[in-house]
Amino acid sequence: MMSRKPITRRDFLKVASVGPLAGVLVPAAARTGRSPLPRQAEEKVRVVLVRDPSPLGPGGAPPAEVVQRMLDDAVRALLGERDAVKAWKTLVRAEDVVGIKTNAWRYIPTTPEVEQAIKRRVMDAGVTEDRIAIDDQGVLRNPVFQKATALVNARPMRSHHWSGVGSLIKNYIMFVPRPADYHGDTCADLATLWDLPAVKGKTRLNVLVMFTPLFHGVGPHHYAKEYTWEYKGLIVSRDPVAADATGLRIIQAKRREFFGDDRPLQMTPHHIQLADTRHHLGVSDPNRIELVKLGFEEGILI
Amino acid sequence: MKRVVVYAAVLALLGGLVLMTEPIVPDFQKLASFIPPTIGPYVSEADQTFDAETIFDYIDGAGEVYRSYNMKILVARRFHKDGKPDIVVDLFDMGSPEDAFGVFTHDLDGEDAEVGQGSNYKAGLLSFWKDRYFLSVYAEEETAETKGLVFELGRRIDGAIPGRGETPDLLRHLPAEGLDTGRVRFFHNHSVLNYHFFVADTNILLLDQKTDAVLADYGSKDDRSKVLMVAYEDGGSAAKAGVSFARAYMPEAAEKGIVKTENGKWTAVRVNDRYVVIVFDMIAERTAAARLDAVVALMNGRADRMQEE
Structure with missing residues (x-):
């Protein structure tokens, strides 16, 4: 059997001038033999970025009512509905059992404000509270998640010591008993998590929290407050790959701004690109993403 | 009598060889003993201990870095003082000085802190290696006070680790x-x-x-x-x-x-x-x-x- 040609540093050098995502895009495109050029004829995927200038609270989130408004605005814009509850009713049905997959990382969690804003709208869509659960590390043992017919995926984006960035795609790693089984090639194939029976076809909405993203990490915990900033945003999409690719562009722009050069992430976040080109979970190419921007633009970086 | 002496010599030699080749056994208690129980006004919480299989429970996928350097065990001790940022000590037994040095070289950014056999400090984080141990002391928020305590902790742990190791x-x-x-x-x-x-x-x-x-x-x-x-x-x-x-x-x-x-x-x-x-x-x-x-x-x-x- 012929093995494929490896992608080497020299391939990277050939395309280094293509742009800031070259290091991510080109190797992944070459792996699959697909062209990295945009497929213009295909429909674009919508991603909504909403930002609000309100001060953040001690937990790193804007006030609850502001978060609710941000989420509502984003979901309305995403689905083209004037009314937020009506929009949510197209996402979840009253008879659904809904798991809200959150992220409880000590330093930058999803935040209760985001969790509760999602839960409130799921309930407004007719789902009773006993059929809704919010969980992260306990999803495999959670009876609601075990019976879930719908999932809402919400987590912050941060740089990550092994996968490049902690992403929406990666947030489902708690649906396996041994997350380390997905660490190979620096988490290249995380998108396969989305084929697990507990997950497949159930995700109705993805919310990438960008209130205080981490753009660089140090030490065993890969965290230093110095490398976070108040971006005050949410990225919302039906497509987790498109949302992650958008968040990644912001993280990379912040790194360029902070470090003064195009410093690559410590680990290549190629799992986002491969989620598109290898696993067909969604769209990572910015040219195929329709980015809708809401709210204040200062320091938007994208 | 002569034969007995020869046997004794052989046994002594074998015993010596056994001692010389005795594998290093990671010891949580010994590792924990290098870390002081208090620092300044801070007191420590109960230790957490991890090995190469359970490290993901503590630091997620970043555990792969330490596993790639053959880590044996880790003792994590959190220091707390109400109203102040926590300080966390993560002390790894890497099993060999080569791997302790190696994992230290994984992140070389920062200023030389002159602790252990090689060290750096940046953004509230002090890292150093000594003998077969790698150490991280981290203040969850860098202030003048926490920076001073991080260095003090580092120096005390450095002093408590008796040996030195060779670089690869x-x-x-x-x-x-x-x-x-x-x-x-x-x-x-x-x-x-x-x-x-x-x-x-x-x-x-x-x-x-x-x-x-x-x-x-x-x-x-x-x-x-x-x-x-x-x-x-x-x-x-x-x-x-x-x-x-x-x-x-x-x-x-x-x-x-x-x-x-x-x-x-x-x-x-x-x-x-x-x-x-x-x-x-x-x-x-x-x-x-x-x-x-x-x-x-x-x-x-x-x-x-x-x-x-």
């Missing part, structure tokens, strides 16, 4: 001229190599947990080049890896082992005994060959001395 032997093959001594990394596997310097998306150098590798920077920021040395188990493995690298990385010049790459600089590879040596981003063909010669000369000189001994 491979480092002695690095030519001194032009070497940036603050940018020398030791590691084993392909993922860590790519973390520091992307070579290829697949493992074209056939690295694994048994290979030892050093990646060193030479020159200044405007004229940066690198030396990568890998030690394999035997010459056959090295030869195979050398061919694998040359075919994948310089297919148009695999036989010659040197090529001008797309950035106008030179990459060259050579196999010497059980080692593969590669130089990247050399400014000229001549200097690439000269750098390889210098590394090989150090290797062979050392090998010759060892044979004489």
